[in-house]
Amino acid sequence: MTAAVIAMTDEDYEPCYCADRILGGQVHDLLKGDVADDTILWFIPRCQEGAAEPRLVPRMNVRADVPPRASTCDACASLRRRDRIVRVPLVWRR
Secondary structure, eight states, rough: OOOOEEEEOOOEEEEEEETTTTTSSOOOEEEHHHHTTTOEEEEOOOOGGGGOOOOEEEGGGGEEOOTTTTBBBBHHHHHHTTTTTEEEEEEEEE
């Protein structure tokens, strides 16, 4: 079994409004590739990527337009300032 860790930067993410109760109806950073892929039904926000049990956001709760009073998730904003997050390790099995 081999594990690889992928380092992502701000260019790989886009801010999206997540209208859900679990993550507080805030703006979270989601991977651009995941948002563009219509087959993905659940997203892992940037702030949840290192969590052992991440809180998933259903695609149907993600909105392209952001309400005027929406706030950005504090954890996502902090990771933007660092311009880096390490994704959950990918595991390949032989």
